[in-house]
Amino acid sequence: MTGKFIGKLAGIDRADVGAYRNTYKHNLSLEILQEGYVSSFIELFELFDQQAQLRENAGSDSGVHEVPLLIDQHDKLDVLKSKLIEAEEARRSGAPDNSYQSYLELAQYFEKFPSDQWLIDHFHEKCMSESSKVEEDGGRKLAEANYNIGIALEKRGDLSSAVDYLEKFYNLTTEQEWQDKIGDNLHDIASLQLYRTYTCLAEELYEEAPSVSIDYLKKAFHMANEGGNRTEAGLASHRLGNIYEAVGDPEVATMYHKGFLDRCKRDKDQVGTGKAHEALARCQQSEGKLAEATENYKEFVKISEEVGDKTVYSQACSSLASLYNMLGEYGSAVEYYKKAAESMETDDKERLELMNISTAIARTHHHLASYATAILCNTAKLTATLVEWKDYRDDGFIQASRPGTRAESCLSGAETPAAATAPPEDTCDDKK
Known part of the structure; x- marks a missing residue:
């Protein structure tokens, strides 16, 4: 009786004592149930169980065990409680678009925490589930859900899976006038995102499957053109030229490099124009079209000098000098090897030594014919x-x-x- 009397005098009831003695998780669960949100309570405990299962599957040697348990992160639990209740209220009122938004906000919230990737995935999947129930928006929420999952997968490096979702986003936005918050068309966003993902996937697959890599670069080229970004389309053309050059098809490579050159000239992109001339010269040289290759290398030298990038200028001079050496025009080879060495802005002693050796060899070739004439005659x-x-x-x-x-x-x-x-x-x- 005495303890109960003292408690009353202090204004403390049994619930207050329980709240003080119980864990944060226990009190949070009671609050959710007392407010009548049974579904939110179940969802929260399913997350606790899911994390426990992930830790068990990962094994004791995994870094997963270094991540704090969700049960012990009170700020995150407060956010979860608030948004899960919002989502449940929206479902009760028959507004799946609002529950979709609540789950999306949770996914975006956990994106701030790299170790919570599993929660990001969970709430993006919840968004996907809710988006299929939204009937009045013509499938926009479903398209956005696919995009969000695709981007999340791409961020973690799972490009093959990301492509599947991004292609669905692309198909769902076809012939739609949907725009994002800043007014960009969603279909254009889909095209440019697929361009980037296809390009990354092509680079990833090049070593083990060059033909598959080419297919993805062609898709990237198509998407860049459809997205209306001339710069990206030009770069896609340049990449295609490079890969065809690498697999030994200079004729097709030349076609794509010419496309890149045309775009760069139209956009007055001097740096890109120089790269295009260099690439064309390489292809023509491999095809034995040495006169055309010489002209393109000369353009590369001229443009790199105008741009003022001494490193690129040195590279251009070196390439032209090598071609002159091959043609037997040793005087010109000496001239451009010297320019390449003089314009080097690097502490790369090995490259400088190579330039000096190349200059000496070209100079020797330059004198050889006259020397032989003097000896023979x-x-x-x-x-x-x-x-x-x-x-x-x-x-x-x-x-x-x-x-x-x-x-x-x-x-x-x-x-x-x-x-x-x-x-x-x-x-x-x-x-x-």
Whole structure:
């Protein structure tokens, strides 16, 4: 009697004592039941059981056990109570669109917590279930539910599953005028999102299945064009060109690279235009169209110089120099290798050394023909020229041994002695 009397004097009843003694989970459950929301109570306990099952399935070595139990996170439990009750009230009043919104807000709330992915998935599935009951919106809620699940799957890296949901979103928004909160058409959003997902999936599958990767890039190209984004469409064309180039089909690659070039020129995108010229040059070079490749590399050099990106300019000069070296135009090769080395803005000593070696090789090739002429013809003048070059290492030796002088010099061994005494067109004396 004394304890009961003291409790009354202090204004404390049995419920207050119970609330103090019981756990937060217990008190929250009582509140939900006392307010008459049985479905919310069941949903909450199903979540507790689901988390316990996930922990059991994951095993004791899993990082799942490091995540706090939902039962012990009071702020989250308060949000769950509020939104679950809202959803139950909406279902009672026959407003599935409102219950859909409550579940969506819960999914968005738990997106702030990376460890609660299972809750995000759970409430997106609840949204999907509620969206199918909404009849007056023409399927918009169903479309949005598919989009949300697709995005959630993509964020965790499950691209193959994400594509299935995003394609449903795309199909449901076809020929619809639905817009998001800022006025963007949902079908355009579907096209551009599928473009991005197809592109990522293509990159993921390239090593193990190049043909499947190409199929996804083609789909990405189609979606970018349909979405009306010229920049993305151009990049999709460029990627297709690159992958066809990689699998050894330069003809088809050239077609896509030309499409990329046209878009970049139309949009006055100098950086993209330079990349397109470079890609075209590579394809033409592999096809043996060396004159066309040279012109495209020249354009690449010109544009990269105008843009002012020294790293790209160095790369462009190096590519053109390599082609000149292949063509036997060693003087031009030396010129562009030197430009490539001089414009390098990097501490990459290995690349700088490579440029210097390439320059030396091209310079050697440049001198080789004149050197061979001097040795084979073996005239006094060419021998003197060779000796002089050994002293000074300038270009006089090359100029003195050009075909005209070579022809004159070699006549010394011909049948017409008079011809051997004809004055040379270019001699060391002229140089002096």
